[in-house]
Amino acid sequence: MKYTAPPYTYDVLPFPPVKEAWLHTARWRYVENVFREVCRKYGYREIRTPILEQTELFTRSIGEATDIVSKEMFTFTDRGDRSLTLKPEGTAPVVRACIERKLFAEHPLLKLYYIGQNFRYERGQRGRYRQHQQLGVEVFGAVDPALDAEVILLAMDFYRELGVIDQELHINSVGTPESRVTFKQALKDYARPFLAELSGEGQGRFEMNPLRMLDTKNENDLRLLADAPRLVDFLDPESAEHFEKLQSYLTSAGVPYVVDHRLVRGFDYYTKTAFEIVGNSLGSQNALGGGGRYDGLVDECGGGHVPGIGFGLGMERCLITLDALGIDLPTADERPLAFIITLGDENLVRPIAVKLLTKLRAAGISCDMDYKSRKFGHQAKRADDLGARFTLILGDEEAQRGVIQLRDQSSKEQREIAIDLAAAELVLFSHG
């Protein structure tokens, strides 16, 4: 094999591999359409940003200390000696675009969605790839917790629309950067006495990122930290009220949720609300999507005091979950309505077939013919494989008389019609 796809990338095919139904373009289109439709319903507009950004946009916004920035970005220097990075996440580029294009000036409340490719240099796993498609929304301009609720509702709505029923909504509040400083100190004070008993990762996080000690999967660590201080107890009054209101909105909207005191987000820019939607069908990569509020990010990027909240979900994990749940997506009908079978003298019959194809297509009818075999059996099998509803059989005799055999593939009824009327005849079937 001379050329292969780069490690931990994949191809989405028109005919999916036997074992990976999610690698089917029809499924991708369907999910994207559902997402667009949900976003439309909620009043979100689509934004598309470049796949590349200045490296500094990410190092500043995501945080230098995170793994993503320190070792997982696809960064290179271009011929003009600029450091560029394939975007590892969707939020910062949207923020950059809104600031640069001055969208906040004319849109005090700005609701956006995007579908785009993200890149992270990581070891692959089920549902985790180096190029990954993210679907997401961002809202700028208000700190109203009802807006947090709307974003969460939009996300839940999306999954429900797809038929996912085993989703769980986890929420938490990470407060402000200031309240987090106090909390981190309290957490470290709590853990210090048994620091030596924590796992290696736990000890590392104690120093590097105390919040993430809570997020461990190590059972011993979980036991030791069972009674650790909780973020909600350290929130500033404003964040606490915000969190209370969010919960009441979710309750009145009838959305079940669990307050997950261990839920923290990976990026530095999150404030107040953090949430995650967890599926049970993905093994260890069980986070279907997540998001949170980032009231300081726009300011950090030089756009002034504009609060924001967003949500992002991974296309691959979403599709894999749909597969695991056995959800059969209603994919668009790609079958041709008609398939032309030609027989006899090619010089006589082919030009007529090509002309008829052109005419049918001009009338909006999907149709095809066989360009390879000449035996009737093969052409018929081809029509059958493609799932054509009708075959149009054209031989020497029909050609001379200006007619064609119109055969219904399922009922096997066949009748002769004038070639000139074929398009009009088939149009009747093309919309139902």
Next chain:
RNA sequence: GCGACUGUAGCUCAGUUGGUUAGAGUGCCAGGUUGUGGCCCUGGAGGUCGUGGGUUCGAUCCCCAUCAGCCGCCCCA
């Protein structure tokens, strides 16, 4: 970045305790059967057994390395 496991036909997989010519099903091609098929029958093409090295009279099989996949950790969507 760390640790398991797996790489045999287009696809799904057998198999070889190291032995001459590596199999099945399915798909593909051809014929049976130049114009009414989807079934069936017969035949065919398709493999450097992931790649490179080592051990051996002999390696698809054992050993080492490497690449890729997959799973767990890390991180995250």
